[in-house]
Amino acid sequence: MTAPIEIIRRTGIVPVIAIERAQDAVPLADALLEGGLPVAEITFRTAAAADVIAAMHEKRPELCVGAGTILDQASLAAAIKAGAAYGLAPGFDAAIVAAAKAAGFPFAPGIMTPSDLTAAAAAGCRLVKFFPAGPAGGPGFLQAISAPFAHLGISVIPTGGVTEENLADWLKLKAVVAAGGTWVARTEDITAGNFAEITRRARSAVAAVAR
Numbered sequence: 001m002t003a004p005i006e007i008i009r010r011t012g013i014v015p016v017i018a019i020e021r022a023q024d025a026v027p028l029a030d031a032l033l034e035g036g037l038p039v040a041e042i043t044f045r046t047a048a049a050a051d052v053i054a055a056m057h058e059k060r061p062e063l064c065v066g067a068g069t070i071l072d073q074a075s076l077a078a079a080i081k082a083g084a085a086y087g088l089a090p091g092f093d094a095a096i097v098a099a100a101k102a103a104g105f106p107f108a109p110g111i112m113t114p115s116d117l118t119a120a121a122a123a124g125c126r127l128v129k130f131f132p133a134g135p136a137g138g139p140g141f142l143q144a145i146s147a148p149f150a151h152l153g154i155s156v157i158p159t160g161g162v163t164e165e166n167l168a169d170w171l172k173l174k175a176v177v178a179a180g181g182t183w184v185a186r187t188e189d190i191t192a193g194n195f196a197e198i199t200r201r202a203r204s205a206v207a208a209v210a211r
């Protein structure tokens, strides 16, 4: 089985998703797959998150489904139980990182400063989420703060303010394996059943990475 990080690296884009209803899980998975994106981050910002991950994991195993917004141990446990392939969080919590490690669950905590990166590196993390990427300072800022950690081989997924227009600027950075954002699969499109628009946005993002 290919490791989640390899699938993420190959894809270059992680759609960050807040989905309200479990019944939309499979149509959403199909829309992403049809658009060429075999990756999703289902965030624990909605009550449906665990059910959505479980449905995608069971019915569309070809989609590499991650769990986002893991803010506490309960969400971590629910994500693992639902069959998520990996987890992410907007911030760094040593206890959550340790619990994920103990469970053998690939987990990327959020970082925004050199101190965050120091804590993540010390905890053994080799994949982190840079959040909120745009407001924090953009690609130049990430390049500067990640330079002292480059020899450790830490990979970064920037999210927050990433768009199709600035995607290439992020992917240029050596440390960046993929960039993520909500623009591909917007909650309003999912709720309205506008899956064709999600496929269109996914295709367009894939084409932007290939440019």
Ligand code: 3PG
Residues within 6 Å of the ligand: 016, 068, 090, 131, 159, 160, 161, 162, 180, 181, 182, 183
């Ligand atoms: C995340 O959790 O990664 C962000 O909320 C995504 O931010 P965006 O809406 O700016 O893409």
